[in-house]
Amino acid sequence: xxxxxxxFVKEITPMEEDFSRWYTDVILKNELVDYxxxxxxxxxxxxxxxxxxRIQGFADEKFKATGxxxxxxxxxxxxxxxxxxxxxxxxxxxxxxWVTHGGSQKLGERLVIRPTSETIICHMYAKWLNSYRDLxxxxxxxxxxxxxxxxxxxxxxxxxxxxQEGHTLHETNEEAQAETLQMLDIYxxxxxxxxxxxxxxxxKSEKEKFAGxxxxxxMEALMHDGQALxxxxxxxxxxxxxxxxxxxxxxxxxQEQHPYHTSWGISTRLIGGLIMVHSDNRGLVLPPKxxxxxxxxxxxxxxxxxxxxxxxxLYDSLKAAGIxxxxxxxxxxxxxxxxxxxxxxxxxxxxxIGPRDIENNQVVAVRRDKLEKETLSLDNIxxxxxSMLASMQVDMFEKxxxxxxxxxxxxxxxxxxxxxxxxxxGFAKMMWCGDRECEDKLKDETGASIRCIPFExxxxxxxxxxxxxxxxxxxxxxxxx
Amino acid sequence: xxxxxxxFVKEITPMEEDFSRWYTDVILKNELVDYxxxxxxxxxxxxxxxxxxRIQGFADEKFKATGxxxxxxxxxxxxxxxxxxxxxxxxxxxxxxWVTHGGSQKLGERLVIRPTSETIICHMYAKWLNSYRDLxxxxxxxxxxxxxxxxxxxxxxxxxxxxQEGHTLHETNEEAQAETLQMLDIYxxxxxxxxxxxxxxxxKSEKEKFAGxxxxxxMEALMHDGQALxxxxxxxxxxxxxxxxxxxxxxxxxQEQHPYHTSWGISTRLIGGLIMVHSDNRGLVLPPKxxxxxxxxxxxxxxxxxxxxxxxxLYDSLKAAGIxxxxxxxxxxxxxxxxxxxxxxxxxxxxxIGPRDIENNQVVAVRRDKLEKETLSLDNIxxxxxSMLASMQVDMFEKxxxxxxxxxxxxxxxxxxxxxxxxxxGFAKMMWCGDRECEDKLKDETGASIRCIPFExxxxxxxxxxxxxxxxxxxxxxxxx
Numbered sequence: 001x002x003x004x005x006x007x008f009v010k011e012i013t014p015m016e017e018d019f020s021r022w023y024t025d026v027i028l029k030n031e032l033v034d035y036x037x038x039x040x041x042x043x044x045x046x047x048x049x050x051x052x053x054r055i056q057g058f059a060d061e062k063f064k065a066t067g068x069x070x071x072x073x074x075x076x077x078x079x080x081x082x083x084x085x086x087x088x089x090x091x092x093x094x095x096x097x098w099v100t101h102g103g104s105q106k107l108g109e110r111l112v113i114r115p116t117s118e119t120i121i122c123h124m125y126a127k128w129l130n131s132y133r134d135l136x137x138x139x140x141x142x143x144x145x146x147x148x149x150x151x152x153x154x155x156x157x158x159x160x161x162x163x164q165e166g167h168t169l170h171e172t173n174e175e176a177q178a179e180t181l182q183m184l185d186i187y188x189x190x191x192x193x194x195x196x197x198x199x200x201x202x203x204k205s206e207k208e209k210f211a212g213x214x215x216x217x218x219m220e221a222l223m224h225d226g227q228a229l230x231x232x233x234x235x236x237x238x239x240x241x242x243x244x245x246x247x248x249x250x251x252x253x254x255q256e257q258h259p260y261h262t263s264w265g266i267s268t269r270l271i272g273g274l275i276m277v278h279s280d281n282r283g284l285v286l287p288p289k290x291x292x293x294x295x296x297x298x299x300x301x302x303x304x305x306x307x308x309x310x311x312x313x314l315y316d317s318l319k320a321a322g323i324x325x326x327x328x329x330x331x332x333x334x335x336x337x338x339x340x341x342x343x344x345x346x347x348x349x350x351x352x353i354g355p356r357d358i359e360n361n362q363v364v365a366v367r368r369d370k371l372e373k374e375t376l377s378l379d380n381i382x383x384x385x386x387s388m389l390a391s392m393q394v395d396m397f398e399k400x401x402x403x404x405x406x407x408x409x410x411x412x413x414x415x416x417x418x419x420x421x422x423x424x425x426g427f428a429k430m431m432w433c434g435d436r437e438c439e440d441k442l443k444d445e446t447g448a449s450i451r452c453i454p455f456e457x458x459x460x461x462x463x464x465x466x467x468x469x470x471x472x473x474x475x476x477x478x479x480x481x
Numbered sequence: 482x483x484x485x486x487x488x489f490v491k492e493i494t495p496m497e498e499d500f501s502r503w504y505t506d507v508i509l510k511n512e513l514v515d516y517x518x519x520x521x522x523x524x525x526x527x528x529x530x531x532x533x534x535r536i537q538g539f540a541d542e543k544f545k546a547t548g549x550x551x552x553x554x555x556x557x558x559x560x561x562x563x564x565x566x567x568x569x570x571x572x573x574x575x576x577x578x579w580v581t582h583g584g585s586q587k588l589g590e591r592l593v594i595r596p597t598s599e600t601i602i603c604h605m606y607a608k609w610l611n612s613y614r615d616l617x618x619x620x621x622x623x624x625x626x627x628x629x630x631x632x633x634x635x636x637x638x639x640x641x642x643x644x645q646e647g648h649t650l651h652e653t654n655e656e657a658q659a660e661t662l663q664m665l666d667i668y669x670x671x672x673x674x675x676x677x678x679x680x681x682x683x684x685k686s687e688k689e690k691f692a693g694x695x696x697x698x699x700m701e702a703l704m705h706d707g708q709a710l711x712x713x714x715x716x717x718x719x720x721x722x723x724x725x726x727x728x729x730x731x732x733x734x735x736q737e738q739h740p741y742h743t744s745w746g747i748s749t750r751l752i753g754g755l756i757m758v759h760s761d762n763r764g765l766v767l768p769p770k771x772x773x774x775x776x777x778x779x780x781x782x783x784x785x786x787x788x789x790x791x792x793x794x795l796y797d798s799l800k801a802a803g804i805x806x807x808x809x810x811x812x813x814x815x816x817x818x819x820x821x822x823x824x825x826x827x828x829x830x831x832x833x834i835g836p837r838d839i840e841n842n843q844v845v846a847v848r849r850d851k852l853e854k855e856t857l858s859l860d861n862i863x864x865x866x867x868s869m870l871a872s873m874q875v876d877m878f879e880k881x882x883x884x885x886x887x888x889x890x891x892x893x894x895x896x897x898x899x900x901x902x903x904x905x906x907g908f909a910k911m912m913w914c915g916d917r918e919c920e921d922k923l924k925d926e927t928g929a930s931i932r933c934i935p936f937e938x939x940x941x942x943x944x945x946x947x948x949x950x951x952x953x954x955x956x957x958x959x960x961x962x
Binding site: 043105144 | 515523531533534553554562577582594605620624641
């Protein structure tokens with residue numbers, strides 16, 4: 001990189017120097033979020049929100065295609081509802097915000113701002129459900145939730161975040177289990193197909209499961225720095241809540257029974273993952289399917305005859321091909337400034353078009369992930385660009401997957417793992433007996449946790465790497481956000 | 482209406498008998514909303530939420546087409562921010578919900594759940610804005626807000642509701658004024674072009690304007706019962722907030738100055754208007770553009786050879802033509818039950834197809850607003866149905882407009898108006914001197930309020946109808962929701 005180019009991006013701390021500052025720099029310089037006057041609460045600015053809108057659009061379409069409908073439940077939940085399911089209240093009560101006054105009146109009963117909506121939704125489902133003919137209930141809501149966090153970081157952990165929460169009821173446990181796994185697979189598609197983030201899917205340990213769940217399934221991604229991120233979870237809630245809230249229906253046999261229940265969610269946290277998987281020291285790198293703007297056209301020597309005309313034609317033909325394109329004809333900013341600006345913003349492709357290009361019926365294109373100049377013919381340019389975008393999407397996924405693979409280790413000896421871990425961040429694969437004691441020991445001694453018991457089990461021996469007893473599961477272990 | 486048919490819909494109270502019960506019946510029977518365990522808070526059920534999604538989709542597209550971007554600001558606002566603009570805090574403080582504890586900790590400063598977001602947004606804008614080059618700021622957010630209401634009604638007035646709030650900054654007052662009116666016109670399109678609700682647009686009086694606004698503009702619709710509904714507002718906020726929050730930019734002349742400011746919002750309240758403008762004693766009547774399902778196909782004598790095949794073909798061709806269509810092949814419910822069910826739900830067109838129709842290459846179609854059977858050829862059926870939907874959309878708008886016109890009266894004599902009002906609900910047009918005293922007197926004596934000073938002024942004399950002094954404005958007056 002030439003010295004001059006380096007200067008342009010000096011505002012972003014290199015990730016090798018300080019990963020955490022790099023992350024914050026990328027977010028703040030790109031105006032994705034800002035800190036709000038309420039500690040731990042973030043403002044999501046337009047460029048950040050546009051990323052969320054892409055996730056919403058993709059996921060909402062998949063939810064609807066699988067028969068789900070959206071609803072909206074109240075923001076506030078009475079204390080008495082929150083406390084109905086024992087494990088749930090123990091999990092959430094320490095981190096909720098309490099509303100005590102409405103207008104000038106002190107409330108008879110305190111209300112919590114929803115940390116998640118199982119309780120109020122179950123309360124309503126109990127009122128609505130009558131017969132097996134009404135099932136399944138396949139509903140979702142897009143909303144914000146509040147969990148009072150002590151240490152916060154934009155997107156990754158904030159006291160308020162945006163998410164969707166699906167809440168379904170089923171006649172049988174088998175159907176609930178199938179739904180739980182179906183929704184996890186839709187989340188996998190959001191991560192892998194839309195965001196180009198490869199994920200490991202599997203089940204959470206008892207310790208790590210959702211408060212009140214029968215079983216929690218998760219997708220786990222690996223960040224640049226070798227730490228893991230829980231990127232979405234889907235819970236089979238069994239009958240825990242449907243019994244606590246007395247949700248019943250008349251079954252096919254005429255008997256009353258409790259339905260089986262699932263919930264599942266993804267949140268703005270995914271955007272944190274997007275940044276920590278793909279971006280670099282120049283700023284954001286956005287997979288084409290996620291990018292609010294996929295191509296920016298930068299005319300060179302705009303005063304020269306024919307340049308703006310060709311640039312406008314190019315803009316029109318890319319737009320007509322369904323490409324999200326922008327033309328930057330601003331005259332106050334230099335071309336070099338523009339190049340660096342759009343690299344920071346992570347626009348997938350920048351196209352330069354100047355007098356010499358026009359003479360030669362060509363343009364120069366630069367893919368953000370490669371930063372190499374390519375000369376492209378203007379003939380069928382929209383097809384060429386579409387296929388460049390498609391290749392870039394695939395390449396980014398493959399690159400992230402390769403990074404994960406070079407940062408995934410098979411543990412041979414637990415003592416050695418403990419020594420190596422500080423210098424070898426990433427996923428460790430090992431065997432586990434299934435006991436909570438070993439899980440706690442692992443966490444205490446290494447700071448790493450069991451990310452999941454993956455669906456794709458591998459046989460790495462028959463003994464638990466931690467205690468030496470008989471192993472039950474192969475697990476993924478990592479320090480995590 | 483035959484007796485038997487009447488029986489089917491007996492669950493909805495006729496509007497002539499009790500308008501308020503009719504409204505609630507239509508909403509609850511259709512499962513648009515339900516009451517939640519927190520007083521004044523509603524649950525929006527899937528069919529109701531689908532109506533909101535149509536409004537969102539239409540409006541969001543218009544916002545984006547006019548250069549606006551979405552963002553998200555925190556749910557909670559510190560008390561000290563809420564109180565920075567004097568008129569604003571006086572307007573909202575009595576009706577906010579207070580958060581006093583986060584987790585187990587008492588908060589150092591109380592927080593309010595946003596009743597609207599001018600204050601927190603202005604706080605952030607002050608931090609971000611530098612130069613005239615950054616302007617205009619054209620931003621919007623979709624969210625829920627909380628205003629502690631004493632008397633609530635689903636959609637019309639609830640302690641929490643869904644809305645969008647746009648917040649823009651401009652270099653000059655002229656630009657802010659143009660934005661304010663542009664957004665009001667987009668709202669008019671939402672009401673008239675999407676929802677088939679005719680509206681009167683104009684300015685609010687000083688008394689009725691938004692707390693802290695320079696001027697508030699509104700669109701007002703007339704309900705079946707002759708009461709008005711404020712259906713959307715757009716505020717020119719001048720420099721009230723930008724001064725209070727010290728938002729400044731460097732102008733073209735190099736001097737620091739305060740920008741001009743607008744905000745504008747529509748909410749789930751519009752759905753209440755939709756019901757009270759179009760629906761009838763059989764239930765909902767949905768304009769085709771608003772209807773989540775536009776056409777339902779009901780096969781008759783499903784066992785007969787060819788019926789299901791033809792019904793499925795019909796479904797495929799309507800779907801391929803972009804029509805939102807459903808096929809009801811349920812065998813447990815009778816045809817009569819289905820007819821009544823879909824009439825209650827307000828599906829714009831129902832199509833019956835049976836053996837005799839197939840023989841004659843035809844179907845029977847019934848428009849929900851007319852309830853008359855029409856025989857249609859199966860040739861080019863998708864074009865026929867598309868044009869029926871388009872006519873229905875127009876007819877519903879015209880019908881609502883005709884209703885408004887027959888319920889709009891020119892006031893000749895104020896004393897006579899007072900006497901007539903109880904038996905003649907609707908819009909009254911009269912002249913007004915512009916004084917608050919007359920406005921208060923009108924409200925005290927009649928319960929009616931000035932809905933707006935319409936953009937389309939008419940000359941109804943030169944004297945104020947209330948006090949006899951010189952008139953300044955022609956106004957629309959009505960009792961309102």
